[in-house]
Amino acid sequence: MPPRSVPAGVRSRARAGRRRRAGAAPAVSRLLVVSASMGAGHDAVAVELARRLRTAGHETLQTDVLKLLPARIGAGLRGFYRSSIRHVPLVYAGIYAAFFRAGGGPRPGSTPLAALAEDRLRTEVADGHADAVVAVFHLAAQLTGRLRARGRLAVPSAVVITDFAVHRQWLHRGNDLHLCLTEEIAEDVRHRLGRPATACGPLLPDRFRPHPAGESHWRRRLAGAAGRRPPVLLSAGAWGVGSRLDATARLLSRAGYLPVALCGRNERLRRALAEVPGTLALGWVNDMPGLLAACSAVVDNAAGQTALEALAVGVPVIGYRPIPGHGAEGVRRMAALGLTAYAVDSWQLVQSLDRLTAGGAVPGRRLSRGDVVRPLERLAAPR
Known part of the structure; x- marks a missing residue:
């Protein structure tokens, strides 16, 4: 050995x-x-x-x-x-x-x-x-x-x-x-x-690519929870942190989307978001490529690995209510580089999601490997 x-x-x-x-x-x-x-x-x-x-x-x-x-x-x-x-x-x-x-x-x-x-x-x-x-x-x-x-x-x-x-x-x-x-x-x-x-x-495993193996499984699972609502991943990182995540989930649900809240290892947050009507709250997920590919967009608050993974899979990312410090600066920098969108308020978030899920223009730049x-x-x- x-x-x-x-x-x-x-x-x-x-x-x-x-x-x-x-x-x-x-x-x-x-x-x-x-x-x-x-x-x-x-x-x-x-x-x-x-x-x-x-x-x-x-x-x-x-x-x-x-x-x-x-x-x-x-x-x-x-x-x-x-x-x-x-x-x-x-x-x-x-x-x-x-x-x-x-x-x-x-x-x-x-x-x-x-x-x-x-x-x-x-x-x-x-x-x-x-x-x-x-x-x-x-x-x-x-x-x-x-x-x-x-x-x-x-x-x-x-x-x-x-x-x-x-x-x-x-x-x-x-x-x-x-x-x-x-x-x-x-x-x-x-x-x-x-x-x-x-x-x-970005240093990402090869499994983060368009149409990964787990996509069909997650599409079936999300369809069962969503009906006709487009699923939108609400990312809170491995620690499950963010500003007013429950309010964002309610906003997405009222706007006609299925909020898929990714709570990481924060079980308290998962239980709280599971109480938000129309929300699917998940804990730690191993098959991130499949989950990302099955979603219509990602709402990101940290400009970290989840945002990079989503871009590699081909899913658009919208920065919203970023965590302070490096999160706020990173989210704005990604948008300035043309990689993601950035919503300064709830109205812009819904408008961006409506445009993206209707087949509208997405941030056109891709990160090269x-x-x-x-x-x-x-x-x-x-x-």
């Missing part, structure tokens, strides 16, 4: 050996992917990145930056963030404005927090014999950038930026490479940092 932290390592080496003999692949590299268990989005990106790297013949290790922090600080940070956006979103909005948003002169940063994880990350790199480190969470990006800038991390570091609105905690000049969702974002990062950045597109492996191969290659 391969070591726990090197999934499928033996198979990766065998594949790479065969490809090297055929003269078709670079040398095998081992990359440490640093994620964070904040919701499910960052871990999903880390898993897909590791899969693509292994498919290309490389080895991967994965770690959680929150677990690199001492004395359960990471668990406390996650709990505080989750409680803030669920119960006191104005508190998180203030934190975001102070620590994350660019501009306005000197502002506090995450350097003291990142410093607490330095020794443990360096140990993971050394013990795992990693050739490069890839951060997929902004605290991890600050950690690797700080170490590289001070000469305490001998291997190169890359950052996979998962947000559309790139706040300043994603950016550190010490990192060697930034991989972004679009070329516009990459250009912005190059301008702000003067460091290499390229577009790699770029190459994330080759830039990382070059970064990790022996020099």
